[in-house]
Amino acid sequence: MSEAPAVAVSTVIFTLRPDDDGNVRLAVALVRRIRAPYEGLWALPGAPLDSNDDLQTAAASALYTTTGLEPRYLEQLYAFGQVDRSPDRIISIVYWALVGADEAAAARENDNVAWFFADAIPPLAFDHSLIAEYALWRLRTKVEYSRVALGFLPETFTLAQLREVYEVVLGKQLDPGNFRRMVESADIVQPTGLRLAGTPHRPPQLYRYNPTRDLTDPDPLTRVASASDTGNRDDIRTLGAAS
Amino acid sequence: MSEAPAVAVSTVIFTLRPDDDGNVRLAVALVRRIRAPYEGLWALPGAPLDSNDDLQTAAASALYTTTGLEPRYLEQLYAFGQVDRSPDRIISIVYWALVGADEAAAARENDNVAWFFADAIPPLAFDHSLIAEYALWRLRTKVEYSRVALGFLPETFTLAQLREVYEVVLGKQLDPGNFRRMVESADIVQPTGLRLAGTPHRPPQLYRYNPTRDLTDPDPLTRVASASDTGNRDDIRTLGAAS
DNA sequence: CCAAAAGTGTTTTAATTACACCCATGC
DNA sequence: GCATGGGTGTAATTAAAACACTTTTGG
Numbered sequence: 001m002s003e004a005p006a007v008a009v010s011t012v013i014f015t016l017r018p019d020d021d022g023n024v025r026l027a028v029a030l031v032r033r034i035r036a037p038y039e040g041l042w043a044l045p046g047a048p049l050d051s052n053d054d055l056q057t058a059a060a061s062a063l064y065t066t067t068g069l070e071p072r073y074l075e076q077l078y079a080f081g082q083v084d085r086s087p088d089r090i091i092s093i094v095y096w097a098l099v100g101a102d103e104a105a106a107a108r109e110n111d112n113v114a115w116f117f118a119d120a121i122p123p124l125a126f127d128h129s130l131i132a133e134y135a136l137w138r139l140r141t142k143v144e145y146s147r148v149a150l151g152f153l154p155e156t157f158t159l160a161q162l163r164e165v166y167e168v169v170l171g172k173q174l175d176p177g178n179f180r181r182m183v184e185s186a187d188i189v190q191p192t193g194l195r196l197a198g199t200p201h202r203p204p205q206l207y208r209y210n211p212t213r214d215l216t217d218p219d220p221l222t223r224v225a226s227a228s229d230t231g232n233r234d235d236i237r238t239l240g241a242a243s
Numbered sequence: 244m245s246e247a248p249a250v251a252v253s254t255v256i257f258t259l260r261p262d263d264d265g266n267v268r269l270a271v272a273l274v275r276r277i278r279a280p281y282e283g284l285w286a287l288p289g290a291p292l293d294s295n296d297d298l299q300t301a302a303a304s305a306l307y308t309t310t311g312l313e314p315r316y317l318e319q320l321y322a323f324g325q326v327d328r329s330p331d332r333i334i335s336i337v338y339w340a341l342v343g344a345d346e347a348a349a350a351r352e353n354d355n356v357a358w359f360f361a362d363a364i365p366p367l368a369f370d371h372s373l374i375a376e377y378a379l380w381r382l383r384t385k386v387e388y389s390r391v392a393l394g395f396l397p398e399t400f401t402l403a404q405l406r407e408v409y410e411v412v413l414g415k416q417l418d419p420g421n422f423r424r425m426v427e428s429a430d431i432v433q434p435t436g437l438r439l440a441g442t443p444h445r446p447p448q449l450y451r452y453n454p455t456r457d458l459t460d461p462d463p464l465t466r467v468a469s470a471s472d473t474g475n476r477d478d479i480r481t482l483g484a485a486s
Numbered sequence: 487c488c489a490a491a492a493g494t495g496t497t498t499t500a501a502t503t504a505c506a507c508c509c510a511t512g513c
Numbered sequence: 514g515c516a517t518g519g520g521t522g523t524a525a526t527t528a529a530a531a532c533a534c535t536t537t538t539g540g
Contacts, residue, residue, distance in 0.1 A: 005294055007248050007324075007334055051248055051332050055324040078464070079322040079336045081250075081298040089294050091250055093322045093334070134463045160491075178530065180493070201491040202537035220377045221321070403518075421503065423520070444517040445510035 005081070005089040009058035010046025010128075012077065012096040012135035013067060015104035016152050016168060017115060024101070024168050026118040026139075028132060031066055034112065037087055038125030042116070044132065046092065059095035067107040071097035073151035073215055077135050085127045096135040098151030143169045146216040147188050150209045156192055158204040159183060187213065248324070248332040252301035253289025253371075255320065255339040255378035256310060258347035259395050259411060260358060267344070267411050269361040269382075271375060274309055277355065280330055281368030285359070287375065289335065302338035310350040314340040316394035316458055320378050328370045339378040341394030386412045389459040390431050393452045399435055401447040402426060430456065 013029040030042040045066040049058050056074060063071055074097045081091040099107075109115065116122065118136055123129060143149050149165045163179045183189060189207040196204050209215075214222065256272040273285040288309040292301050299317060306314055317340045324334040342350075352358065359365065361379055366372060386392050392408045406422045426432060432450040439447050452458075457465065 004247065005250050005292055007250060049248055049324075049334075052326065054326055055322065055334075076322060078319060079298065081292075081336065083295065083297055091292075091298075091334070091336070093324065130463065130467060137463050158492090175531070176492080177494075177532085182529090198539085199491075200539045201489075202493080204492055220373065220380050224373060401519090418504075419519080420505085420521070425502095441512085442518075443512045445519045447519055 005091050007049040008046050008090050008092045009049050009055055009062060010044040010092050010094045010131070011059045011062045011074075012044055012094065012132055013063055013071075013099060014096065014118075014135075014139060014152075015099045015107075015115070016101040016165065017104060019117065024164060026136075026168055027104075027115040028118055028121060028136075029067055029107075029113065029115055030121075030124070032112040032114075033125050041125040042114075042122050043125040044094070044128045045113075046094075049093070055093055056095070059093075059097070063097050063099070066113050067099065067104070069099045069103050069107055071151075072100055073098040073148055075216075077131070077138060080127060080131065082127070092131075094131055094135070096138060098139075098148065100154055101152050102154050140169060142216070147186075147209070147213070148215050150188070150215060153209075156194070156206045156208050158196055158206060159189075160204060162189070162207070248334050250292040251289050251333050251335045252292050252298055252305060253287040253335050253337045253374070254302045254305045254317075255287055255337065255375055256306055256314075256342060257339065257361070257378075257382060257395075258342045258350075258358070259344040259408065260347060262360065267407060269379075269411055270347075270358040271361055271364060271379075272310055272350075272356065272358055273364075273367070275355040275357075276368050284368040285357075285365050286368040287337070287371045288356075289337075292336070298336055299338070302336075302340070306340050306342070309356050310342065310347070312342045312346050312350055314394075315343055316341040316391050318459075320374070320381060323370060323374065325370070335374075337374055337378070339381060341382075341391065343397055344395050345397050383412055385459070390429075390452070390456070391458050393431070393458060396452075399437070399449045399451050401439055401449060402432075403447060405432070405450070 015027050015029070016024050017027045018024050029045060031045045033039050033041050033043050045062045047058065047062055047065070049055070053061065055076070059076075060071055060074060063069060063074075074095055077094045077096045079091060079093045083089060085092075104115070107115075121129070121132055124132060139148070143166060149162065149169065152165050153161060159180055160176075162183065163174055163176065166179070167174055187210060190210050192206045192208055194206045196206055214226065216222065218226070258270050258272070259267050260270045261267050272288060274288045276282050276284050276286050288305045290301065290305055290308070292298070296304065298319070302319075303314055303317060306312060306317075317338055320337045320339045322334060322336045326332060328335075347358070350358075364372070364375055367375060382391070386409060392405065392412065395408050396404060402423055403419070405426065406417055406419065409422070410417055430453060433453050435449045435451050437449040439449055457469065459465065461469070
């Protein structure tokens with residue numbers, strides 16, 4: 001009889017950041033492994049699950065430990081448990097998170113913690129390459145039918161900024177006019193009445209996200225979480241389950 | 244310091260079965276708890292994770308133990324790990340499964356194992372009521388954009404049977420003509436060329452599911468699973484991840 | 487006035503829905 | 514023939530995409 005499987009929680013952390021040419025791109029936070037196995041390789045941030053922590057708390061804490069940031073959005077991705085995915089039997093419960101582009105710019109980064117552009121992720125330890133790819137897929141599909149994109153933006157923003165988030169995540173240009181109508185009819189945001197001044201063109205309206213609506217439409221899990229809020233941080237806009 | 248969390252795997256098993264009036268309805272398999280806590284209450288079938296089993300194997304085995312059946316479709320639902328969801332700290336990795344209506348009719352059933360109609364599930368042990376509700380939500384949303392409905396049907400079937408599955412799961416009537424066109428354009432099934440005889444009306448065509456397509460469109464996880472098939476049962480039509 | 491992005495309007499296209507109607511069989 | 518569900522056709526509605534055009538600012 002072998003030992004009981006160990007449980008770990010990891011988080012795929014996404015943000016937006018400009019590359020050297022000034023183009024905004026999707027980026028993922030990775031940590032370098034400092035011990036065997038896969039010593040020296042990059043991996044997803046994570047830690048063994050502390051028995052006193054909820055899964056979501058553990059995921060947020062992995063995020064905080066590596067970046068010093070709080071998630072704007074946090075959702076469970078999948079539980080990985082193939083017997084041979086690691087030398088020891090480890091069940092990894094993986095979350096994915098969005099952090100604000102503004103905050104991430106100031107996030108810590110060093111030899112062992114770094115941001116990688118999503119289209120240039122190096123080979124990762126364990127099955128983490130597959131996990132990262134899956135998280136990316138989930139982000140992209142979810143952007144199309146939910147409001148998670150707001151998780152990258154600060155409190156107020158212009159529609160052009162919001163559209164840029166969609167364009168970067170989806171990897172394609174969007175028609176400004178149609179985008180505006182889509183956003184308005186989906187009731188995603190509220191106008192603040194303020195305008196952004198100082199532009200060399202017509203000053204755009206500033207919007208904020210609609211606080212009466214969650215970033216995703218509520219599935220039964222999210223509904224329970226927001227109804228009987230059991231000590232969850234209220235700076236995470238949704239605690240949503242998968243969907 | 245408390246002990247390491249234990250890992251269990253449970254499965255929400257769906258099938259279709261007729262009620263006393265002969266109406267086909269969605270049903271879930273439950274087992275009665277024979278020990279504390281929640282002794283006597285109904286619960287989802289499951290078991291502690293054996294260190295030698297993959298998660299999916301464990302889910303299929305929970306299914307087999309309770310019903311004696313093999314899943315036609317099996318997908319991970321969610322990992323539940325709230326600290327207070329059980330007296331001991333237990334991380335439950337939950338799968339959901341579809342079994343054929345024809346086979347389920349012959350499945351074992353006794354004082355401690357029974358099928359309950361999905362709209363009449365009794366209060367369950369632990370947080371299993373919430374889990375069952377979430378699985379139901381996932382099944383319903385997934386039926387709308389994938390081909391999982393085929394998981395309820397035998398090898399060959401008529402379009403009317405397939406439509407009935409959709410109607411029962413979604414809880415609404417569908418237009419036969421439009422349904423036919425939807426199925427044809429989505430390339431869900433293949434005509435067998437055979438016809439069902441003995442009806443008091445025009446004999447319908449028999450179809451089989453399209454084996455060149457999976458029951459769900461492949462996300463990165465499913466794609467890997469089917470490409471490098473690592474000992475998965477080939478009678479499960481997809482090993483799909485969540486989506 | 488010009489450049490540039492904000493913002494509005496209109497046309498085209500495609501997908502969805504609603505519903506009328508014919509077809510083929512057992513009785 | 515007639516009742517019944519199988520199967521086809523078509524018009525109406527709605528949503529998505531394409532794209533022209535007007536507005537408002539800084540320089």
